[in-house]
Amino acid sequence: MKFLETAAKKSMRHRGGIQKPHFFDLGEVKDRKRLATLWRKNHIQHVVDDYESQLEELFQVQNPQLVYSSDFKGEFRKYLRGLISQKPIWQYGKWVFFSWNATLVHILPEDEYFKVRTTRNRNLINEEEQKKFYDAVIGIGGLSVGNSVALAIVLQGGAHHIKLADHDRLALSNTNRIRVGVENLGVLKVEMTARQIYAINPYATVELFSDGLTKDTITRFFKGPPKLNVVIDELDNLAVKYLIREEARKYRLPVIMAADNGDNGVVDIERYDLDPKTPFFHGRMGNVSYDMLTKLDKFSIGKMIANHIGIENVTERTLSSFAEMGKTIVSWPQLGGAALLNGSAVAYCVRKIVNNQPLEDNRSLISLDEKLIPGYHSKKEIQNRKHTADEFRRIFGF
Secondary structure: OHHHHHHHHHHHHOOOOOOOOEEEOOOOHHHHHHHHHHHHOOOOOEEEEOHHHHHHHHHHHHOHHHOOOOOHHHHHHHHHHHHHHHOOHHHOOEEEEEOOOOEEEEEOOHHHHHHHHOHHHOOOOOHHHHHHHHHOEEEEEOOOHHHHHHHHHHHOOOOOEEEEEOOOEOOHHHHHOOOOOHHHOOOEHHHHHHHHHHHHOOOOEEEEEOOOOOOOOHHHHHHOOOOOOEEEEOOOOHHHHHHHHHHHHHHOOEEEEEEEEOOEEEEEEEEOOOOOOOOHHHHOOOOOOHHHHHOOOHHHHHHHHHHHHOHHHOOHHHHHHHOOEOOOEOOOOOOHHHHHHHHHHHHHHHHHHHOOOOOOOOEEEEOHHHHHOOOOOOHHHHHHHHHHHHHHHHHHOO
16 A cells, blocks of 8 residues: 555654744734744644643642632632633633644743642642752663653653653563653654653743763763753663662762563662762672673673672562573563653652652552562562572572
């Protein structure tokens, strides 16, 4: 089918390059002309205008004492009539156009948008904490678990400015752990994640490093401008992980890393901001160097990661999977639930760090198995896990 071949080629040509939302203030004549051009060229296929509902929520936030009164609707209608008497509703706020899905949306101005978006966070996150979280500049390397991290941070109202680094494109096998639809297959992971962030917060600033992190790009990633406040390491490349820690030590920045472990998570926190002498990886990988780590193959990387997590902490099924790599499976296994779990955990850590609140400075195991499997701490199960770990050490020479 010729038209399918043509469509596929056109799709490939449009898969690169950052696409940012386009904003329009329809109170301005020049913006009305710009938007009219998009209409004329049929670039806009969908329109979402729920602005009155947003105004009602804003009115609630600004007048919480009226929310449960019998006359709330009347008070809001009076407020709305006052706005309309000055200019039509379509001239208020901003209209934002998302070119990648041909959608135009009417939203509140940034400050009011942020206030309404985060109102249900209070007082779990107070106003001062929320502002520090929003103002933080966060860098994320690796967008498998890193995708869940980015969305968890932005969902909670964090990181107005976020830097994303990954050189890969979305593959079908990634969709078991990345919350994304198949319409994004072949799209750069940085671009795909940026679109998701903009859909939550169109006012965000998303900076993309589509070549990943290398010796040539890593300093700009850290130093900016703007300089990072926190760096999140979700890369598979151990040599680049080493480079991240060199830069974090240089600029005295905290590093957070979360690893999948079956259905569970392992979160490591390295506070180079508090103590630049902190050993890389807390010393768990031994005496490693950048050059040594560049020479590892896929199997050796998996073995090194297992060693870092601690054989005693790795689930039985994860351990048994290493022996099957290249035989019955192509890589070490990962689950979407664990990616979401780790994403939530890392977002929590980021919020605590930027607010200078108490936080573990080494490692935390987040185990659903421990909390939900009956008899997990029984003598028999403890012995079974020890036997599995010992056998793994014997077979692979740990």
